[in-house]
Amino acid sequence: xxxxxxxxxxxxxxxxxxxxxxxxxxxxxxxxxxxxxxxxxxxxxxxxxxxxxxxxxxxxxxxxxxxxxxxxxxxxxxxxxxxxxxxxxxxxxxxxxxxxxxxxxxxxxxxxxxxxxxxxxxxxxxxxxxxxxxxxxxxxxxxxxxxxxxxxxxxxxxxxxxxxxxxxxxxxxxxxxxxxxxxxxxxxxxxxx
Amino acid sequence: xxxxxxxxxxxxxxxxxxxxxxxxxxxxxxxxxxxxxxxxxxxxxxxxxxxxxxxxxxxxxxxxxxxxxxxxxxxxxxxxxxxxxxxxxxxxxxxxxxxxxxxxxxxxxxxxxxxxxxxxxxxxxxxxxxxxxxxxxxxxxxxxxxxxxxxxxxxxxxxxx
Numbered sequence: 001x002x003x004x005x006x007x008x009x010x011x012x013x014x015x016x017x018x019x020x021x022x023x024x025x026x027x028x029x030x031x032x033x034x035x036x037x038x039x040x041x042x043x044x045x046x047x048x049x050x051x052x053x054x055x056x057x058x059x060x061x062x063x064x065x066x067x068x069x070x071x072x073x074x075x076x077x078x079x080x081x082x083x084x085x086x087x088x089x090x091x092x093x094x095x096x097x098x099x100x101x102x103x104x105x106x107x108x109x110x111x112x113x114x115x116x117x118x119x120x121x122x123x124x125x126x127x128x129x130x131x132x133x134x135x136x137x138x139x140x141x142x143x144x145x146x147x148x149x150x151x152x153x154x155x156x157x158x159x160x161x162x163x164x165x166x167x168x169x170x171x172x173x174x175x176x177x178x179x180x181x182x183x184x185x186x187x188x189x190x191x192x193x
Numbered sequence: 194x195x196x197x198x199x200x201x202x203x204x205x206x207x208x209x210x211x212x213x214x215x216x217x218x219x220x221x222x223x224x225x226x227x228x229x230x231x232x233x234x235x236x237x238x239x240x241x242x243x244x245x246x247x248x249x250x251x252x253x254x255x256x257x258x259x260x261x262x263x264x265x266x267x268x269x270x271x272x273x274x275x276x277x278x279x280x281x282x283x284x285x286x287x288x289x290x291x292x293x294x295x296x297x298x299x300x301x302x303x304x305x306x307x308x309x310x311x312x313x314x315x316x317x318x319x320x321x322x323x324x325x326x327x328x329x330x331x332x333x334x335x336x337x338x339x340x341x342x343x344x345x346x347x348x349x350x351x352x353x354x
Binding site: 079132 | 208209210211212215216217221222223224225226227228229230231232233234235236237238239240241242243244245246247248249250251253254255256257258259260261262263264265266267268269271272274275280282283284286288289290291292293294295296298299300301302303304305306307308309310311312313314315316317318320321322323324325326327328329330331333334335336337338339340341342343344345346347349352
């Protein structure tokens with residue numbers, strides 16, 4: 001048993017993780033005729049908490065409870081993996097990325113997330129405004145405008161051979177490249193990195 | 194009224210529910226379990242890592258491309274198998290995959306999401322897994338993602354689509 005835990009505690013390679021994620025598609029279809037997608041949960045949260053009479057949020061969200069249960073599961077899964085299956089070894093990042101991010105002002109490369117950004121102490125600073133408020137807003141606004149995120153479009157949509165999802169995925173990537181290569185540097189220096 | 198309801202349903206999100214019966218209580222547990230397994234994969238393959246997303250957009254590692262690419266290939270094969278053999282859901286229904294219509298939003302919204310993805314280092318799925326992993330401040334990111342969704346809903350009829 002301990003050997004097994006040690007074995008699964010190593011970081012999983014892409015050829016293990018990718019197929020497992022892909023299998024979520026038929027699993028959800030077969031256990032309940034559900035189409036895989038995560039950003040919908042954000043819409044359901046609006047429909048439940050602040051529908052405000054907006055037609056876009058006025059629908060039978062009770063029928064979509066499964067989606068909220070799914071994301072609750074993702075949160076619990078994150079907890080289990082971190083508490084019980086954590087990788088004891090150092091986090092490995094490509095040297096080039098490390099160099100690039102060091103140039104942007106990141107100093108901590110010890111974990112999955114840089115403590116230069118993802119801590120409570122940055123929340124009420126300009127850094128928090130960029131990474132949590134602005135970034136979060138773009139993610140929520142953009143996914144809904146696009147009608148889905150990486151799961152709904154890139155994985156579910158392309159898996160079912162729907163070309164609009166391929167278009168969406170291409171623009172997800174273009175947006176990411178533009179932010180990473182053109183905007184992130186200036187934005188980070190603006191907020192004090 | 195019936196027609197209106199149908200239109201609203203057709204518009205509902207990227208993850209519509211095609212099952213006829215509304216599931217409640219215990220029937221929902223299976224989705225929590227699938228979610229848990231999914232969340233574990235997210236953490237163990239380090240997909241929740243802000244660093245991995247930076248590596249991806251800087252083309253300095255194949256990892257994320259391998260994950261997304263092999264997930265899509267697995268999905269394509271699975272759906273083809275379901276279709277070819279007419280596999281039914283566990284409650285005996287025919288599997289239904291709603292068609293996605295092309296809209297300008299997939300271009301404009303997709304681009305905006307991409308900008309956000311490179312800042313937060315997370316698409317919506319990993320946001321939940323990051324919170325579960327103990328990066329509690331990401332809850333704020335989630336709140337603003339919900340706010341962004343709400344603002345889209347509020348102004349959706351005034352945006353090009």
